[in-house]
Amino acid sequence: MAIVELHNVSKRYRLGDQEVNALTNVTLSIEEGVFLAIAGPSGSGKSTMLNIIGCIDTPSSGRVIVNGNDVSGQTPDQLANLRARTIGFIFQTFNLLPVLSAAENVEYPLLQFPELSREERSERVAKYLAIVGLRKYAHHRPNQLSGGQRQRVAIARALATHSRIVLADEPTANLDRKTGEGILRLMKDINRKNGTTFIFSTHDRRVMNMADRLVRVEDGHITKLGVQSESGWVFVQDKTKGEEDPEV
Ligand SMILES: Nc1ncnc2c1ncn2[C@@H]1O[C@H](COP(=O)(O)OP(=O)(O)O)[C@@H](O)[C@H]1O
Ligand SMILES: [Mg+2]
Numbered sequence: 001m002a003i004v005e006l007h008n009v010s011k012r013y014r015l016g017d018q019e020v021n022a023l024t025n026v027t028l029s030i031e032e033g034v035f036l037a038i039a040g041p042s043g044s045g046k047s048t049m050l051n052i053i054g055c056i057d058t059p060s061s062g063r064v065i066v067n068g069n070d071v072s073g074q075t076p077d078q079l080a081n082l083r084a085r086t087i088g089f090i091f092q093t094f095n096l097l098p099v100l101s102a103a104e105n106v107e108y109p110l111l112q113f114p115e116l117s118r119e120e121r122s123e124r125v126a127k128y129l130a131i132v133g134l135r136k137y138a139h140h141r142p143n144q145l146s147g148g149q150r151q152r153v154a155i156a157r158a159l160a161t162h163s164r165i166v167l168a169d170e171p172t173a174n175l176d177r178k179t180g181e182g183i184l185r186l187m188k189d190i191n192r193k194n195g196t197t198f199i200f201s202t203h204d205r206r207v208m209n210m211a212d213r214l215v216r217v218e219d220g221h222i223t224k225l226g227v228q229s230e231s232g233w234v235f236v237q238d239k240t241k242g243e244e245d246p247e248v
Pocket of ligand 1: 013014015020021022037040041042043044045047049124
């Protein structure tokens with residue numbers, strides 16, 4: 001089943017009297033449970049695609065369906081609810097609240113769920129801090145944690161709301177290689193165990209190769225769709241060969 005569908009999505013930004021085509025006619029269907037990389041050079045449209053999938057941004061034209069909901073038909077309140085209950089975000093710069101402890105950062109998005117009691121919130125926080133290996137760091141503030149530990153807090157925060165989709169925009173870009181690989185392995189492990197769909201962007205080939213699905217973007221267009229096999233990437237769509245099958 002597809003958990004995200006983009007149909008002919010285009011995004012244009014206006015910069016003064018210039019128009020930037022950040023995405024052009026992107027059609028893509030993402031199966032639930034995949035560990036998918038959006039790869040492409042800087043400025044190719046990766047963040048724009050993630051922001052549109054995450055309902056942070058809206059397309060200039062085209063349709064976006066997230067978890068069965070046609071996003072264009074939703075009110076701002078419905079969209080906020082869809083985001084809060086379906087989507088978790090992980091950012092390159094971690095985006096933790098500096099005055100809150102690791103545990104409070106993880107708890108923060110849970111405060112908007114009135115159905116959760118205080119005890120249930122603490123249980124969730126403890127559970128997800130343990131999953132990311134930070135049980136002992138619950139009371140540390142972000143500036144008392146390393147980059148890799150901060151990104152683990154962000155992962156716990158994204159998962160604590162029971163998000164079905166986690167979107168990660170260049171999650172390893174501010175980490176050294178070894179720490180970045182550890183973060184990717186942790187995300188993949190959670191993907192395998194919980195079936196959470198992960199969609200992450202990267203311009204790093206090593207990071208891209210840890211994915212099991214690949215969307216290659218260049219200049220706002222999808223140029224390749226790949227599926228990881230034992231012998232490497234198999235491209236189900238490759239614009240250079242004229243084959244079309246946008247299901248990944
Ligand atoms: N808010 C914005 N206003 C104007 N142009 C933008 C804006 N956001 C992105 N762009 C432009 O859209 C294109 C794609 O950007 P982006 O999605 O951030 O690429 P990537 O994440 O792959 O580096 C770039 O040319 C960028 O300059
Ligand atoms: Mg970007």
